[in-house]
Amino acid sequence: MSTRVVFHGWFTFMHFQNFTVFKSLIILTFCSTFSVYSFAESDVEPRFFIRAETSHYFLQTINNSTDHNVNSWQHFRVAPTSDNQLFLRMDRDTIYSTAVIDTEGGATIAFPDFGNRDVTVQFIDENHQTQRLTRLTKGPNVVDVPQTTKYSFVLVRIFYPAQVNKKGLNDVNHLQDKFLIQASSSDSYKTYSHSEFNSSDVHLKLWRQEVLNEVTPKNFRNIEHIFGAADATSSEQRLFGSVYGWGGAPYQDRVYQYSQDFDASMCRTVTMKPPNNSGYWSATVYNEDGMLFNDDAYINSNSAVKNGDGTFTLSFGCEDTKHQRNNLSLAGLNTDRWNVLIRSYSIESKVKSLSSEHRNPFVFEKINACKISRLRKATAWVMTSWIPMNTAMVWIYFKTKETFCEMNIA
Template sequence: MTFKKSLITCSILGLGFALTACSTTSTETANQTSSTIEITEQNYAHAETARNYRNWVALGANQHITHMRNLPPRGKDAPTVQMNDDTLYSVAVVEAVDGMVTFEIPESDVYMAVQVVNEGGHGEHYVVGEGSYTAAIETDYAFLIYRTGTEKGLEAARTAQDKIETDTLKFGTYEVQDYDYQEVEAWTSTLTAETQGQVFAYTFPRTSKEVTDLHQWNLENANGWGGSSPEVNVANLYTNSVMLDAEQCQTTTFEEPESKYFTSVTPYDESRYLIAGANHISSNDWVTNGDGTVTVSFNCGSNAINNIDTNGQDFSFTVRYYGVSQKVMNGEIAPEKSVIKS
């Protein structure tokens, strides 16, 4: 594998500025409803994808790779719903060249993956580890999500981010799509609310041709846009629990998932955003029980095993299996289904 020696450095825009820019765009678009594209069941996934492209374009991601140097902000200050709390993000919005996108993952001593998300919201490709990759994509533009592991701390992750090279990427041509983004957000809120009373599993079909249930696909985009299509020992599987009461101590105990890379459990509020002050629990550092099983506790006190304190905020939790194992794919392990009140 060969790697170019040059390194593109980028100025990092603050998230406060980014959200100001997003809000301004949303207001201007809303005032032009006569010329905007109506949101329907058929185009919602494209519109929600355009909303996420737009939020990251406000951070400069269509001009250069945009690194998020810290864990994502809590609440709706985040540019994307249900963001990971266990990796740093780097994002590029780029044009495909002859239907292909070529990108590189540098050598590093932490987890690093790239997901290629097309304009329909499909993560067509998910690749892990050092190499140069060329991937076909079914739309004109791609949203590249670099996920960099924090298992060795933030500084190690930032060092790995700095090694990312973007010589092969075509920047500067993406234009924000003409949707009414207030309407898109209203659709997203409605679809998210529909799933709050149930355990929810994502399938994330890789292409438009693989969508067999349009409503399910829309629910997946509303609850966790940008998630990967599960692939044993490569890509990730995600599941959501039901909404849980923060006033009660609750636990879930499950067999070690044996993800190839790691597994994490992260709480979210009812709108699927991270909760202020709440941490995630990861297999990189969780404590196992004497029989090898894993117990994660929620709001059970600082002495409880693998405790997550949601600070009085009702929540659901998402389990992410990075490099999902076959037994998890087979449904043999399901922490979201085994929650008990203590």
């Protein structure tokens, strides 16, 4: 039986003749490797796309804000739904408030007392550079708006997993109405324009797809630097971030793990250890365009049911009785493929660096493959990486239904 190993993002594929076994180790960081879209074949630079993509989201927020202008809020009164989502891969466990602020001459935002609620404030400038998140403390808070560019996008995240609690939701909405922007300038925002790019939906969608065709989960290092300030990122790294998850937070505050796209015709399961930190985790399923399609296709550490050994087993698109616990339905999927994003949040971030010197040598772990037939089981050695840090750590093992085990699921 011949074997070949192919590394693809954070998955390790083991091909044994007609079937595929793959396992990934999630370190709640981008340990994977990705390839960055190369603009070498044209005169277009990544920064032009980044500026146009960012301008697109700036303009959307302004048009949807209360005053249809800068320094005005767009409040999401409930968590994003398939019918109401501002940008790609929004979180179903979060209530958002956004605004575009004119920073010239200085600006501040006053926030009311949220008590013990988990509320963070993020600023994103016109180059898709972002500062570390500000976590609101008990009592009123006043936050200064960074002046890295003329305009800044503010993204307020209010963690609210209990969507059925209407009273609590009304309380959050009441607090949102007390957000106050004080800005010295309120010049009208001008949409970014370049000969190669404009901020129209159609034009950007074409370029976005072209980039995504190249920015696949392989051969890209230092993924932890795709979201951050100028000294922690590059235009190439921010390109991936702006295309795959515009508005993402630095890895010290929010650690994301993207999956590849999966065929919607198969049931898949994943078993993972809970994060070993003071935060929480969530898993949200998106279509291949990165959009929500089913308001129930998400789960978090508050709602998931544990196994007897403390691990969690999640299922995706499974119809059989055995996999109904923690099953995320794919009903309503409007594309042929789907992907899942696992987020890990830490109340007290302990991640200082994700560079290679903090990684142990590769270790080997023996796993059982999914059943090929009643008479034969496959066993493989899977090489995974390990980062010994005080961050949340999750490992994932995907497998198909027995009836699909002989199909290539790459």
